[in-house]
Amino acid sequence: MQRAVLALGGNAISPHASAGTAAEQTATIGLTMKAVAELVVEGWHVVLTHGNGPQVGNVLVKNELAKDVVPPVPLDWCVAQTQATIGFTAATALEWELAQRGHDAAVVPVVSRVLVSRDDPAWDHPTKPIGRGVDEAEARRRMAAGDQRWVDDGDRGWRRVVPSPRPLRSLDRTAIDLLLDDGAVVIANGGGGIPMVDAEDGPPRGVEAVVDKDLAAALLAQEIGAEVLAILTDVEGVAIDFGQPDQRWLGRVGVAELRRHAEAGQFRAGSMGPKVEAVCGFVERTGHRAAVGALDDAIGAVHGDVGTQVVAEESP
Amino acid sequence: MQRAVLALGGNAISPHASAGTAAEQTATIGLTMKAVAELVVEGWHVVLTHGNGPQVGNVLVKNELAKDVVPPVPLDWCVAQTQATIGFTAATALEWELAQRGHDAAVVPVVSRVLVSRDDPAWDHPTKPIGRGVDEAEARRRMAAGDQRWVDDGDRGWRRVVPSPRPLRSLDRTAIDLLLDDGAVVIANGGGGIPMVDAEDGPPRGVEAVVDKDLAAALLAQEIGAEVLAILTDVEGVAIDFGQPDQRWLGRVGVAELRRHAEAGQFRAGSMGPKVEAVCGFVERTGHRAAVGALDDAIGAVHGDVGTQVVAEESP
Numbered sequence: 001m002q003r004a005v006l007a008l009g010g011n012a013i014s015p016h017a018s019a020g021t022a023a024e025q026t027a028t029i030g031l032t033m034k035a036v037a038e039l040v041v042e043g044w045h046v047v048l049t050h051g052n053g054p055q056v057g058n059v060l061v062k063n064e065l066a067k068d069v070v071p072p073v074p075l076d077w078c079v080a081q082t083q084a085t086i087g088f089t090a091a092t093a094l095e096w097e098l099a100q101r102g103h104d105a106a107v108v109p110v111v112s113r114v115l116v117s118r119d120d121p122a123w124d125h126p127t128k129p130i131g132r133g134v135d136e137a138e139a140r141r142r143m144a145a146g147d148q149r150w151v152d153d154g155d156r157g158w159r160r161v162v163p164s165p166r167p168l169r170s171l172d173r174t175a176i177d178l179l180l181d182d183g184a185v186v187i188a189n190g191g192g193g194i195p196m197v198d199a200e201d202g203p204p205r206g207v208e209a210v211v212d213k214d215l216a217a218a219l220l221a222q223e224i225g226a227e228v229l230a231i232l233t234d235v236e237g238v239a240i241d242f243g244q245p246d247q248r249w250l251g252r253v254g255v256a257e258l259r260r261h262a263e264a265g266q267f268r269a270g271s272m273g274p275k276v277e278a279v280c281g282f283v284e285r286t287g288h289r290a291a292v293g294a295l296d297d298a299i300g301a302v303h304g305d306v307g308t309q310v311v312a313e314e315s316p
Numbered sequence: 317m318q319r320a321v322l323a324l325g326g327n328a329i330s331p332h333a334s335a336g337t338a339a340e341q342t343a344t345i346g347l348t349m350k351a352v353a354e355l356v357v358e359g360w361h362v363v364l365t366h367g368n369g370p371q372v373g374n375v376l377v378k379n380e381l382a383k384d385v386v387p388p389v390p391l392d393w394c395v396a397q398t399q400a401t402i403g404f405t406a407a408t409a410l411e412w413e414l415a416q417r418g419h420d421a422a423v424v425p426v427v428s429r430v431l432v433s434r435d436d437p438a439w440d441h442p443t444k445p446i447g448r449g450v451d452e453a454e455a456r457r458r459m460a461a462g463d464q465r466w467v468d469d470g471d472r473g474w475r476r477v478v479p480s481p482r483p484l485r486s487l488d489r490t491a492i493d494l495l496l497d498d499g500a501v502v503i504a505n506g507g508g509g510i511p512m513v514d515a516e517d518g519p520p521r522g523v524e525a526v527v528d529k530d531l532a533a534a535l536l537a538q539e540i541g542a543e544v545l546a547i548l549t550d551v552e553g554v555a556i557d558f559g560q561p562d563q564r565w566l567g568r569v570g571v572a573e574l575r576r577h578a579e580a581g582q583f584r585a586g587s588m589g590p591k592v593e594a595v596c597g598f599v600e601r602t603g604h605r606a607a608v609g610a611l612d613d614a615i616g617a618v619h620g621d622v623g624t625q626v627v628a629e630e631s632p
Binding site (some may be wrong): 022 | 338377386424500520
């Protein structure tokens with residue numbers, strides 16, 4: 001049966017931008033898993049990846065506030081921590097939704113790592129905002145105290161920015177592949193995966209970076225031979241002239257056409273930009289279909305019925 | 317080939333009782349993985365479980381210090397967080413040690429849950445100390461503020477105690493079994509597993525408890541049909557009259573004899589007591605061998621050459 005990779009946006013996990021309590025996240029994740037269960041029951045072999053922005057932000061706040069008592073853990077550890085909490089919560093909810101439907105597939109959260117290059121140009125240009133905003137004085141204090149970079153992120157205040165290197169290889173791909181073959185649903189590469197670089201003489205080591213979760217999902221979809229990559233978010237698809245009076249949602253679109261829109265500057269960095277980059281890359285490298293659609297209609301997006309459906313051939 | 321479950325004590329992960337930095341833990345875990353790699357290369361199908369006391373203590377401190385800014389996460393989430401950081405660090409080190417030996421098995425950290433009973437008597441008698449010690453005034457303040465229980469833990473100050481219910485079932489056992497069949501090394505049930513109870517009408521839910529890691533290891537060893545359960549710690553085995561002038565280390569011992577020593581009050585609760593309980597239970601239920609030995613000679617303990625080797629038949 002066919003494999004599908006579903007990349008879940010923040011709205012799949014958190015009721016609001018600041019993550020909320022564990023109970024609130026558990027409830028939101030529970031709702032999200034209903035559609036995933038339907039897809040599994042249909043016969044799709046599903047891998048879930050997910051964002052973790054608010055969650056990793058909370059972990060960073062705790063690190064900072066406790067730093068005189070407990071050694072702060074590095075960013076790769078923070079990503080791992082969010083994979084675990086989101087992962088077991090989603091697995092528990094999805095197994096229950098499957099059981100309600102008479103289906104007993106194991107759902108397996110794999111703590112998973114993604115290799116990035118030590119030579120990625122992103123190291124010299126940290127662009128990915130993480131964590132909560134602070135005021136300018138606090139940001140300047142943090143910059144003076146260490147090697148962090150903070151930027152003015154407008155309404156959200158000053159935020160720390162970290163490099164976002166491209167994912168090269170999913171280091172847990174073998175395990176994910178084996179589990180899918182065994183009929184399990186797998187949760188992997190959450191928060192873009194734990195970023196690692198090869199070392200000269202020793203095991204790979206974690207790095208202070210955040211991999212884009214949609215690029216990590218696209219990579220994994222390619223690696224495991226997925227038929228469909230579905231990026232599920234809080235809008236109904238990819239729009240041209242987004243937010244303008246003549247805004248137009250794209251339905252079925254050839255990857256070359258979508259690339260032209262991207263090159264024309266249609267999609268914002270840090271928002272729709274990486275999603276378009278992820279789906280284009282996947283379709284170009286595999287010839288398979290990728291979707292950007294609303295979480296509320298995840299099933300339709302995977303089926304190819306709704307959202308923006310990106311295909312290898314040009315639209316007629 | 318034969319399956320072995322290795323339960324790694326705190327000294328396998330942390331250089332000292334307060335956990336240390338991420339770099340220090342990574343270095344300690346790296347050393348521990350050398351012996352594990354040797355066992356895998358010999359052909360053992362290995363599951364690793366591990367303690368997490370200092371790590372979960374640090375997470376709890378962060379929760380507390382940040383609680384006015386970020387909602388604290390419950391104890392089951394804290395356990396999950398430590399499984400992730402210890403798990404991926406161990407997987408990375410072990411894969412590298414295996415590669416050095418020409419072996420390419422996948423090492424898979426599974427975020428893993430353990431079912432406990434809502435009717436366990438432990439709920440009425442919280443006994444497991446967790447986290448850092450505080451002074452009496454602070455402990456009394458915390459007790460007054462909520463439903464936490466704190467006790468005087470002697471030299472370590474006042475510490476929070478939580479229930480430690482018995483593990484009934486490893487909820488991720490299917491995945492662990494599949495991965496072992498596929499030739500992977502699995503890291504599971506770390507920190508005793510994420511404690512969950514069945515709910516009346518909905519998915520299992522996490523609970524504020526800590527399952528003993530050795531009991532969770534023994535349960536998993538039974539569930540997956542392990543030939544050997546090895547509990548690896550900072551002493552060379554089980555001793556009679558421990559710390560007394562006539563202290564005597566036990567070598568090969570029948571489970572009935574070991575039970576008699578336990579019933580005679582030889583082993584301290586919270587220390588050797590649960591280890592003895594874990595190995596006795598495993599040997600009684602399966603007829604297979606269990607060892608308690610020093611981490612420094614993990615290979616010998618698994619082989620049956622050193623440490624306390626607990627077997628079904630009586631010693632001659």
